[in-house]
Amino acid sequence: MTPRSYLYVPGDQPGKLAGAAGRGADALILDLEDAVSPPRKDLARRAVADHLAEPGASAWVRINADAAASDIAAIGGTAGLAGVVVPKAEPESLAEVDRLLAAFDRPALPVVAMLETARGIRLLDAVAAAPRVVRLGLGEADLAGELGIRPDALRTELWPIRSQVVVASAAARLTAPVGPVDTDTRGTDTLRATTTLLLNQGFRARTAITPAQLAVINSVFSPTAEEVAAARRVLDHLANSPSGIAVDDDGRLIDAAVARTAEEVLSRAG
Secondary structure, eight states: OOOSEEEEEETTOHHHHHHGGGSSOSEEEEESSTTSOGGGHHHHHHHHHHHHTSTTOOEEEEOOTTOHHHHHHHHTTOTTEEEEEETTOOHHHHHHHHHHHHTTTOTTOOEEEEEOSHHHHHTHHHHHTSTTEEEEEEOHHHHHHHHTOOOOTTOGGGHHHHHHHHHHHHHTTOEEEEEOOOOOOSOSTTHHHHHHHHHHHTOOEEEESSGGGHHHHHHHTSOOHHHHHHHHHHHHHHHTOTTSOEEOTTSOEEOHHHHHHHHHHHHHTO
């Protein structure tokens, strides 16, 4: 199953690392970057490496943009490393990560490229085409800070950039991108609305900073039973049409474009 939710877990807290797998996330991101203060970076590297060496462990790791060599040296050879999340991703940093991982003979290890810089956005196509990149993510807090943008509650000012990320992902045939975190940890009142907005804008996953956000994120990015049934009816209508064009029960035209949308709904339903 393609992850709908990614839970960040502080890399310097072994207790949270040990219990994170049961909190409901589709995928875990063990964090060596923002969640870890500079004096605790080495401790976090050791804790994450130890955790990923345990039988059955599987998680992504978010490295530091300015310490990729040290981070990958610590975790690159661990059996439980599912992939690497590269913050502030730009073509040069992604090439460096590819080179560092190649030293561990991990040719298939994937990368999620987090877009958090103006230069990364300007070079979006090159980022999407970089080695190992299977998915783009958007880090709006860092990006807004660099651009001097003061977003409203729905981050309306960043919607044009969201569209660029979605288009670049589709053009590069990547998995649909990962939306930014909701930094409000006090509740989930607005989480469903903002996650639904991301779904409608073309995102198919979101990062979370607390397990309390996971149920809503997973729910929004999972099609309802009604949506699944409607998608199946669309494909049934087309399958029974020798011309490849049909009309649904409400008299609306069904063609290949509508079928593609129905297939995407069914793929998200598993």
